[in-house]
Amino acid sequence: xxxxxxxxxxxxxxxxxxxxxxSCRLCKRTREQRGTSTENLPEETYGHINSAxxxxxxxxxxxxxxxxxxxxxxxxxxAQAPASKLRFVTxxxxxSMSTLWQEEEFKQICSRKLLTEKxxxxxxxxxxxxxxxxxxxxxxxxxxxxxxxxxxxxxxxxNRNHQTLFILEFKRSSxxxxxxxxxxxxxxxxxxxxxxxxLKAAAQDWTIEQINFVAGKRGVIVEDDFYNKxxxxxxxxxxxxxxxxxxxxxxxxxxxxxxxxxxQQIHGSSGADATTSIENLxxxxxxxxxxxxxxxxx
Numbered sequence: 001x002x003x004x005x006x007x008x009x010x011x012x013x014x015x016x017x018x019x020x021x022x023s024c025r026l027c028k029r030t031r032e033q034r035g036t037s038t039e040n041l042p043e044e045t046y047g048h049i050n051s052a053x054x055x056x057x058x059x060x061x062x063x064x065x066x067x068x069x070x071x072x073x074x075x076x077x078x079a080q081a082p083a084s085k086l087r088f089v090t091x092x093x094x095x096s097m098s099t100l101w102q103e104e105e106f107k108q109i110c111s112r113k114l115l116t117e118k119x120x121x122x123x124x125x126x127x128x129x130x131x132x133x134x135x136x137x138x139x140x141x142x143x144x145x146x147x148x149x150x151x152x153x154x155x156x157x158x159n160r161n162h163q164t165l166f167i168l169e170f171k172r173s174s175x176x177x178x179x180x181x182x183x184x185x186x187x188x189x190x191x192x193x194x195x196x197x198x199l200k201a202a203a204q205d206w207t208i209e210q211i212n213f214v215a216g217k218r219g220v221i222v223e224d225d226f227y228n229k230x231x232x233x234x235x236x237x238x239x240x241x242x243x244x245x246x247x248x249x250x251x252x253x254x255x256x257x258x259x260x261x262x263x264q265q266i267h268g269s270s271g272a273d274a275t276t277s278i279e280n281l282x283x284x285x286x287x288x289x290x291x292x293x294x295x296x297x298x
Contacts, residue, residue, distance in 0.1 A: 086234050
């Protein structure tokens with residue numbers, strides 16, 4: 001249903017005249033429970049319910065993100081080439097920039113004071129969101145320092161011998177658009193622009209680079225790009241295929257969990273299609289390479 005674009009969300013139902021209101025039912029319900037306004041509700045689309053912007057799906061979508069990323073991160077870590085000097089710093093959980101720079105290893109890259117000073121100039125150039133306006137108005141300088149300190153990349157990998165630091169970011173994306181990878185890459189680069197620029201300014205002897213992993217929600221992966229990034233992170237060549245297959249399986253399982261959560265909240269069950277979920281098809285799922293994209297078939 002996801003591949004065919006016929007998930008019965010409110011907007012889709014409205015197109016076939018089975019529903020008049022296209023606003024998100026989960027956002028409305030969650031806001032009512034919180035006692036907040038239900039005006040200007042977003043449209044209930046397939047993309048919306050698969051994003052953290054849906055009030056009713058945010059927790060599930062975030063869990064899906066971590067479910068996929070932690071597995072990939074750990075897989076890359078254990079598949080390091082024997083001579084690799086890379087150290088995967090944050091295998092268990094995301095760490096804020098403020099927390100990382102309390103550790104001696106990071107202080108040796110540059111001092112926290114210098115990094116904060118460089119970040120202050122860069123944070124000034126980044127727009128303040130509406131929900132951030134109040135603390136910004138109280139103390140703009142402190143706001144910028146706190147915002148930078150609270151930034152959390154999905155992962156960090158360090159090679160102290162070569163003075164190289166990689167900022168890693170993982171994104172789930174709608175994969176209906178053929179440019180989905182570039183769109184999400186740009187989004188990830190914008191998200192961590194402050195971190196990259198601040199580190200380059202404060203640690204000029206180091207090479208700072210961002211590596212983004214983008215997964216289509218329906219299991220589409222750009223093969224060449226994925227393999228190139230594994231190579232850059234010193235993953236053994238003989239283990240790349242296994243990592244990719246497990247990665248795609250994980251993506252499909254996460255998508256299944258997200259859609260089950262949606263159906264459970266809307267209908268009080270996992271939906272009529274639950275019997276054909278990925279959980280019941282593990283032995284029948286295979287991966288087909290088409291135009292350098294991975295496509296899941298059952």
